């Protein structure tokens with residue numbers, strides 16, 4: 001019997017409790033949520049024609065990469081058609097281009113005609129070379145200008161290519177070759193993939209942490225994430241190599257660069273769109289400690305601190321300020337309501353603390369209204385963890401970012417992790433976590449039901465301790481099945497489709513049943529943290545007058561629990577149960593295949609204050625009970 005004191009709220013659940021961690025890893029941004037279909041549109045990858053294949057060089061003319069004066073986007077491509085024969089090139093997209101029959105595509109190009117009268121044929125090809133959409137751009141001027149055209153696609157194809165062909169004798173300079181579906185999230189230009197954003201919106205997240213992760217730090221400081229380079233005119237955002245490029249990591253991506261088409265303005269806008277509080281994480285004067293460990297000397301941190309001050313102005317400042325004006329010019333005069341900023345991602349050692357102290361001295365003084373988040377490194381309970389926590393307490397940081405990528409067994413054991421945390425110190429931000437189960441062949445195979453169930457068990461512990469745990473986010477968020485570097489991930493996708501993992505459904509069951517206040521739920525006077533393989537937490541939603549109980553059964557047999565309500569009673573005779581269960585803990589969901597693990601709804605008749613609930617083998621059950 002689980003005795004639930006439904007009439008006695010014991011702690012407020014923060015509206016930020018269940019959120020999202022976004023990092024451009026696994027082609028999450030370019031080649032993922034950012035809907036641009038052309039790879040290396042500005043010829044700025046380290047190999048200027050990476051992603052492009054030349055056509056007609058042997059007989060029709062030549063290609064030249066030229067450097068302009070624009071230091072943010074120096075290279076452009078010169079096409080010289082000498083014979084009047086067809087000269088052109090194709091772009092392979094990000095492991096192909098996903099295109100849909102009946103959808104319109106917006107093509108744009110920055111071009112300048114050097115000589116001759118030429119037209120550019122634009123064609124979308126399927127993998128056999130068949131034209132499945134086309135348009136033409138002509139009447140080019142002798143000055144750099146952007147040309148746009150729209151055309152429909154006739155066939156759905158996951159790996160289309162874009163071909164540009166110059167007709168007529170002449171010389172044409174091109175840059176910023178771009179192709180977007182017309183239908184993006186909210187129909188925005190330079191927009192995001194609507195199907196992927198919808199999956200985020202469906203989670204009703206409390207916050208959106210961005211832009212990472214390790215990309216905040218960079219392998220070296222030179223390649224750290226610098227938000228100022230990601231805002232303003234898209235053509236002038238300086239592309240850099242992604243920290244998860246194969247040159248540096250072990251899988252599948254020599255062509256991984258950050259175009260910054262999805263930059264800080266777009267991140268803030270995304271957060272606003274999906275009702276999430278923005279949580280940017282900024283560099284603290286340290287490159288990734290797993291790599292170069294490059295450090296900014298303590299007396300040279302000012303530009304880094306200034307970046308944070310300017311970011312606050314960009315997000316919240318009046319439109320008369322320099323950065324507030326840029327936000328308004330980009331289309332958002334109203335503030336973005338920034339309340340939290342992380343200082344450093346996953347750093348450790350005295351080098352972190354020495355820097356953090358300098359940052360906080362300035363930041364807290366200038367912006368007492370903002371919560372500046374500190375971190376506890378990548379080693380939960382390991383290297384430096386206690387040291388970092390002691391320092392966090394002394395520095396009185398409001399929130400400490402803890403990361404844990406651990407086995408499912410670790411997750412089960414840690415369901416009671418926060419029961420003994422100091423109630424007077426900083427609050428917890430579980431900023432990156434995922435249960436890591438065994439690897440399989442398929443990209444999605446690590447996202448097993450076992451891993452998701454272990455996370456659900458731990459999450460009951462997060463909720464029970466909502467007086468100290470203020471925020472939590474699974475990580476990483478996205479994985480492109482054809483270009484990933486890290487797994488498991490919450491959502492897998494290819495160029496056309498996506499799959500919610502079992503882990504996604506667990507997140508969704510918690511975040512869409514978040515409640516407002518924790519209530520006590522005890523078996524024999526103790527919280528359920530693994531006795532008989534069961535875990536539970538309970539809360540009320542004071543806005544809807546409901547009791548919400550979350551129960552996890554990690555055993556291979558059915559279990560039963562009797563909920564015994566105290567202080568309140570059910571106001572209905574029938575209740576709703578949401579259940580995710582699968583008898584196979586190794587089950588996982590895959591892109592383009594029927595779901596193996598998926599929530600179902602059940603109804604159950606009840607009478608009185610005692611409610612018997614049957615918990616399936618290997619299951620998460622959420623019950624909502626209207627109460628009076």
Ligand code: AHR
Pocket residue numbers: 023025212213214215345346378432475476486
């Ligand atoms: O989520 C993947 C990586 O894990 C993040 O970039 C980093 O913060 C952590 O080590």
